[in-house]
Amino acid sequence: MVSLSSYADVGGMAQSLQQSIDAAVKRVQQQAAGGTSGGAAGKVQEYEQSVNKSALNAAPFATNIGTLVKDTSRLNVFSSLAANDPADFYKFSVTSSGAATLGTVGDAGVRVQLMDRGGKVLADSNKDSGATYDAFQKLKSGQMTLDKGDYTLRIAREKDVPVKDAKSYGVQLRMGNYSKDYDTIAKQPAKGDNPFGNNAKLQGLASILGAGSSSSNPASMLLGASTSDYYAGRGSLLNALL
Template sequence: MSDSLAGVNQMVSDLTKSIDAAVKRVQAQSQAQTPENVKEFQKEVRKSSGTSAAFATDIGILARGTTRLNVVSSLAAKDTVDFYKFKVTSKGEATLGQIGDEGVRVQLQTKLGVVVADSNKEAGKNYDNYLKLASGELELDRGDYTLRVTRDKGVDVKDSKNYALQLSMGSYSQDYDTVAKQPKAGDSPFQLSASQQAMLDGLNNAAANLKSIPFGQTGTQKLLGSVFSGTF
């Protein structure tokens, strides 16, 4: 087995552990009815090796009452930061869902790099905004935004961290899922590598472990399920 495939298998194993640890939290949540006729889209991408917002991975357009954006990825050992960009088409209250390993810090920034919300409890007003964002009470203006994902202060950069994020603005009829893999030189963009297939297989196995939970209702359940179909 190649070092690359072995690394992905380890990441899948770690992700499965993270999902299992989140099951109890999901079981405590109230259930909401799944929107009807939801179209699901999925893509697999390689993140850039760049460490600035200029190299952010595009996860789509957040349209109020229409789209929901999901991303599943990890901070590999010695990988310091991930960036994801998206566009908000109209002013409204947004919701951010987050699951995965402990020690992951998420910041929402404007196109100019101004921090709007921060999961760090020491971030003052920006932490208050993060709590509002997590509960769907933070209003965002239309425009371009970036999610910055790092480790919490004091977390060893050698520790890999798996995470999944979800953005929505009210109801939705289109679900967009992004599996963001680690950057690798020479990868073909036109076919699944063995590592990518292993990642998808692992996500499917993780979802299978959660059959006792009714999926598709809450945002957290969608992230845990990681059920993908279609392409975009």
């Protein structure tokens, strides 16, 4: 990965991602002696959202980065793993089966995993992950087919990288050509953010978990909560287990 400190803005990062993907796809196509690389189709419409990540960094609380539509949309997400932040999660949906391509930029030591709706790891950038690493190489070169459905990206540090080291990254997904470009700037959770939002059922669960003091309630202790704040920070034991 390339250090994000060399980029002046998100547009530059997205352009670098596109160049990296095109280069990887071109190498594969030259080896296969045929095919055309995906790219911008006519005038591209650009969209950007800036959101705070959930205070709970688990797959059910993943940040939504959009819908991957074949020959239509390209999804980009830019963020960083703060010190002591174990992982980030992003969700997206695919509308039809097709060969997807993933590109990355950012600091060295960042691990990218693609999971299906059930949490099964389909592709993994870690070189020691066996078949899922092979799948990741195919995904990078546009040779991995994703079926219609929901998917999650997990961004974490490699095992030998200290958790105190902050890591910046950018990830891009596309399926063929694109005419709409969607950028997501994912910021750290705001202090005091409630990860359960307005979901009454989750709020009720949180109330049960937060009942009593943190010293007398095992669930609260697991969540890393205090008497005034029942849900955990992103580095809590619960988050590490999920």
